[in-house]
Amino acid sequence: MRIAILGNGKMGKRISELAIERGHIISCKSSSKNPATNLDLSNSDIAIDFSTPTSAFNNISHALNSEIPVVSGTTAWLNKLEDITNLCKKKNGAFLYASNFSLSVNLFFVLNKQLAKLMKDHNYKTAIHEIHHSEKLDAPSGTAINIAKQMNEILEKETLITSERINNINGIHKVSYISDIDEIEIIHTAKNRDGFAIGAIIAAEWIIGKKGVFNIKDIFEQ
Template sequence: MKIALLGYGKMGKAIEEIAANRGHEIVLRVSEDIESYNLKEIEIDVAIDFSVPKAAFKNITTAFKNKIPVVSGTTGWLDDYEKATEICKKEDAAFIYASNFSIGVNVFFELNKKLAQMMKGLQDYSVEIEEIHHTQKLDAPSGTAISLAQQIISENPNKKGWQLDHADKDEIPVHAKRITDVHGTHTVSYKSTIDTIEIMHMAHSRQGFALGAVIAAEWLKDKKGVYTMKDVLSSLFE
């Protein structure tokens, strides 16, 4: 498979290593303006976007307009997500966005939804989310933390939204910490005066995120439409 890397920072380099180990070829590395490249002159099976929030929408939609499927893990740009999916469908392209491509995190997402279903009727418990990342992460809270909060809100009618740090009773507080060399730790806590219930995912390296993104790209190749990691996982867990 011939892969274009849209964003060539630490994640891009980790993806490059894993893709090579799985027999794929990196044919383009974009670290600046994607529009300076003529994508029609390069054979690309799929693009993987781990750029920065201000570049993500242009990267993704430029690929769509060149009929290139895109796997994106860039967070902080989702105000334009619906617009991007409309362009994907219009151009008959393919797209997977995930706040986190780690297979372990996506299992964690399923556990979070199940726990939220179980806890929604237990009014003595309050819920909160904490995420810890490296000091170079640009957005806070993380896209993964937002996904966790949105899952809980969808399962619990008593929760109307989330807020960073300070939240009303009908909202979920999300705490974001930045510590050097932390690859990503997410904890969902339900606390009462009697006890605390927690689920946690701790990433030990970027390899899990990179591997999941490459697996998603392998799955997306030759498809059309807008998908999620749940579609990818369903094929893995059959």
């Protein structure tokens, strides 16, 4: 594949490195001096967007208008997801969004869903705590928000989310079920960015040739 990198921060750089290792070509990449919306995407097979909440909508729109599929892992822009969905349908394009592309994080979702079902009829309070590096702009993380949505639907009550920003933390998510007697915790700790980057590349490989709007579950279900 010829991949356009929209957002060339730490994640974008790691995606580029791992994509080349997998035999792909980086056709173009954005920078502070050359924003993604200025890129000529005519020689790209797909765009991968890991940019910022303020630029993601325009970046994704530019790629869809350039008639190439888009994979996005940028968070905190989803108030405009419906607009992107409509544009994707209008262009008969392909778009995949996930708050987290890590295989192990998505297994974490499955484990926590089952645990929430088991705990529903017991008297436990719930809490989510997430920690990320200090450069992460949004809080709470998109992953924590999605975990909470999953739990709220099952438990029929709100789950508190707390956040920390600490240097050199790639991502920690802890879900707690708390009673006066005991406490159950499940924790996912990302040791580096590779799990997220490889997942995004796999998503890009998967979406080529498809039409429609997808999420990470569509990949794992196949």
